[in-house]
Amino acid sequence: MQTKKNTATAPYDDFSKFxxxxxxxxxxFGFHENQLKILLIKWEKFGVWSLPGGFIFPEESVDAAAKRILQERTSLQNIxxxxFKIFGEVNRTNLPGSREMLERSEVDSQTQQWLLQRTISLGYYALVDFSKAIPTTTPLIADCxxxxxxxxxHLIHDHADIVKHALKALQGHLLNKPIGLNLxxxxxxxTELRRLYETILGKTIDRRNFEKKMLKLGILDRLDEVKTDVGHKAPVLYRFNLATYDELLNADFGFGF
Amino acid sequence: MQTKKNTATAPYDDFSKFxxxxxxxxxxFGFHENQLKILLIKWEKFGVWSLPGGFIFPEESVDAAAKRILQERTSLQNIxxxxFKIFGEVNRTNLPGSREMLERSEVDSQTQQWLLQRTISLGYYALVDFSKAIPTTTPLIADCxxxxxxxxxHLIHDHADIVKHALKALQGHLLNKPIGLNLxxxxxxxTELRRLYETILGKTIDRRNFEKKMLKLGILDRLDEVKTDVGHKAPVLYRFNLATYDELLNADFGFGF
Structure with missing residues (x-):
């Protein structure tokens, strides 16, 4: 898999700018080899995995900051x-063990103070094309x-909880709206479409029932092509019908008038 | 309508505590006399209407702060x-005219600085029982x-935009889920149920079509009672069937397996 090194550190070594x-x-989230994937980073000094995240410059909107942070980690534009949720518990960045981890990491005391202080996190989720994202490291981020x-x-802070809620938001999306266009x-x-549903819902789905339901939604165009690089019987390829997909994205379900 | 005066000001006159x-x-949002209503406050010194809002204490979770703020304004518990959305544009609290309004209001310069600084707002919406909410004023809040x-x-800052997005979130809720239990x-x-839908969607709905669709959802119990305090033909009363209402709240629509 392609990765990229970004050697610029400034201004991310000076937290006081945020x-x-x-x-x-x-x-x-990405989807690859029938698995839902999530992009994680490992901070150089802490040795612990974390969601890609960051802070907001005074002259930067929140949405722009989220886009910048993701672009830095994936090299993807227009994500x-x-x-999906605000994480606002008082001690979420100072859980048992947080202080000890930072002390072990030998980061300077100013950084420790910044990272342990009360921090409200704004949770975003993104669905990206796995094949086009380039996980990007920096001198501060040893792995991505x-x-x-x-x-x-194991994730830092309450990040396991954030992942849980993001998955729930994604499942909520999946249960009410078509999904897959970005994944x-x-x-x-x-089968690939079914695996996507299975991996998001965390359960197996009956093959024939799935196919029947999906075709009934009217959002799939059956192509005159088969997938040829698979060993056994070549399966038919489908493509989303963008018009009906969009229509269904904006549809209401029995409550609209 | 009942209102209440709260004479305590501390600690809300010292912004540095937040x-x-x-x-x-x-x-x-509340619903009364066939109209969707929204609770607004008028700051004593600024003379401009605003959404009820406030700031977060260092030792208070974000959700707890939102509950406290609303309880202060409505005397309602368990709201x-x-x-529904984060409002994170850079200049949202310092739009053209903001500084002039504060200067005219003669609030001290420390308060001016606090109110004009870059502020990210976390948007919440609430559906409350109009009849039980008691709009509450304080020495700082002249009207509620x-x-x-x-x-x-006319509302302060980007509050008109916040209302627009809250209404959109409420409409999104209405189009996909049952609504009305809190309103x-x-x-x-x-007719009262239909007026609720009409006022949220901002359009008239065909009476017979509405009744047919609503009954089909199976969330209404028809009672052996009529509404007697209305002038013309006494209309039948309904009640939500909490079991089916809840079931529908958690239902998926064609995408679930």
Whole structure:
């Protein structure tokens, strides 16, 4: 998998340039080899995994900050980003063990103070094209890579909780709206689509029932092509019908007039 | 309408006790006389209407702050509150005219500085029982009252935009989920339910079509009672069936498996 090194550190080594007490944390989801993936970073000094996140400059809107942070980590522009929840518990950045971890990491005391202070985090989630995202490291970020959603390592602060809520938001989206446009390649098989649903919902789905329901929604165009790079019987390829997909995105369900 | 005066000012006259750069703004919706209402306050010194809002104490979670702020304004406990959007534009608290308004108001320069500084607002909306809310004034808040959603006066900062987004969130809720439990009295007529939908959606709805759709949803129990305090033919009363209402709240629409 392609990764990138960004050697610029400034201005991210000087926290005083940001608004205090507010951060942004991003759950970046991708789909690859039938698995929902999430992008995680490892801070050089702390040795612990974390959601890609950051802080907001005084002269930068919150949405612009979220876009900047994700672009820095994925090299992707025009990411589909959605605010999904505010994480505002008092001690979320100063849980048992937080102080000890920072002390062990030997970061300077000013940085420790910044990272342990009361911080409200604004949660965003993004659905990105796995094949186009380039996980990007910096001198401060030793590692940046995709993890299977079922194999997420121990995370800093309340980030495990943030992932849980982002998944719930994603599931809520999936149960009420079509999904897949930002996660699947342009052409995909019915099995790939089903695996996407299975990995987000965390359960297996009956193959025939799924196909029947999906076709009934009218958002799939069956192509005159088959997927050829698979070993067994070549499966038919589908493509989203953008017109009906969009229509369904904006549809109401029995409550509209 | 009942209102209440709260004569305590401390600690709200000392902004330095709050986290800087973050505020909470609440869109409190009620339903009365077939109109969707929103609760607005008028600051004593500025003479301009505003959403009820406030700031967050260092030792207070964001959700607790939102509840406290609303309780101060409505005397209601256990309010149904939903985060709906973060308002993070750079100049939202320092729009053209903001500084002049504060200077005219003769508030001290420290307060001016606090109110004009970059502030990210966390938007909440609440659906409350109009009959039980008691709009509450304080020495700093000269007025606190309900306004028809169609007659909202000029509002401070970007609050008109916040109201617009809260209404959109409420409409989104209405189009996908049952609504009314927190807004209507326990027993209500079909016309009252329809007026609620009409006032949220901002359009008239065909009476027979509405009744047919609503009954089909299976969330209404028809009572053996009629509404007797109305002049013309006494209309039948309905009540939400909490079991099916809840079921529908959590239902998916064709995308679930």
């Amino acid at each position: 608004l205090p007490h507010i951060s942004i944390d991003c759950c970046v 589909f980003l959605e605010q 890579r995709w993890w299977d959603i079922s194999k997420v390592p 699947l390649p342009t052409k995909f098989t019915m | 986290l800087p750069h973050i505020s909470i703004d609440c869109c409190v 149904f509150l939903e985060q 009252r309900w306004w028809d959603i169609s007659k909202v006066p 209507l009295p326990t027993k209500f007529t079909m």
